[in-house]
Amino acid sequence: MTAPNAPPTTTTTTQAYGESWYWDNRYAHDPSTFDWYQKYPSLAPLLRLYFPPTPHHPILVVGCGNSAFSEGLVDDGYDEVVNIDISSVVIEAMQKKYANRPQLKYMKMDVRNMSAFDTRSFSAVIDKGTLDSLLCGHNSRQNAGKMLEEVWRVLKDKGVYILITYGSPAYRLPLLKDLSWTIKLHVIEKLASGNSSHQTTDITCPIPLDVNGGSVEGAVGMKADVHYIYVCIKDNSERVKDESPMEG
Numbered sequence: 001m002t003a004p005n006a007p008p009t010t011t012t013t014t015q016a017y018g019e020s021w022y023w024d025n026r027y028a029h030d031p032s033t034f035d036w037y038q039k040y041p042s043l044a045p046l047l048r049l050y051f052p053p054t055p056h057h058p059i060l061v062v063g064c065g066n067s068a069f070s071e072g073l074v075d076d077g078y079d080e081v082v083n084i085d086i087s088s089v090v091i092e093a094m095q096k097k098y099a100n101r102p103q104l105k106y107m108k109m110d111v112r113n114m115s116a117f118d119t120r121s122f123s124a125v126i127d128k129g130t131l132d133s134l135l136c137g138h139n140s141r142q143n144a145g146k147m148l149e150e151v152w153r154v155l156k157d158k159g160v161y162i163l164i165t166y167g168s169p170a171y172r173l174p175l176l177k178d179l180s181w182t183i184k185l186h187v188i189e190k191l192a193s194g195n196s197s198h199q200t201t202d203i204t205c206p207i208p209l210d211v212n213g214g215s216v217e218g219a220v221g222m223k224a225d226v227h228y229i230y231v232c233i234k235d236n237s238e239r240v241k242d243e244s245p246m247e248g
Helices: 009-017 020-029 039-051 068-075 088-097 128-137 140-154 169-176 213-221 234-241
Strands: 059-062 082-085 104-108 122-128 153-165 180-190 226-234
Touching: 020 088, 039 068, 039 140, 039 180, 039 226, 059 140, 068 082, 068 104, 082 088, 088 104, 088 213, 122 128, 122 140, 128 140, 128 153, 140 153, 140 169, 153 169, 153 213, 169 180, 213 226
Parallel strands: 059 082, 059 122, 082 104, 122 153
Antiparallel strands: 153 226, 180 226
């Protein structure tokens, strides 16, 4: 997705999506608020379904940019929203903008290395396009794997990773299956020209998902103009079982 007033997307541009210099330059030249893929009101019913506002249940928003999404979370009752981005330019701007909102915290951080956070720190992680950005760049599979490992690590047991993406199950499930998740799939129609769209389907109803994602096309249509939302619930039981010492 291209931000307003941004130059046309080229292969060279998309390959830079995983680089901090690209985002520093972009936010320095276009500081206007921009939400990738979806705005908060369109996703709110799904978020409330899987993790309703609960005191002292911190949420992590990765690749936050200068989106108003996290402001929407706080306005809706979520009381601890941590936002990270690889761009120091946008983080400094957001820290100043929300200096009077203690529920919002902004930190410069690479999602592939979130060592500043303890293991099992967050109840939910929200990703609108960050994994997609890494998949556009060099060493995409390796970088995506690092990111997902870190997301899994910082989530509490039974914590929820919400991945909003243009990637269909055929392309995203192979990335997700390396970790212990219970995965549910939802779809939402893309916004028209950045405006709120009238949804003809209920975002809170999951779509049946087989191993290869083959059931999805039948449910949403071959040429459906949608974003895919993967709700990944952390299941630590398999990882613990695998890491347990073998009985003699």
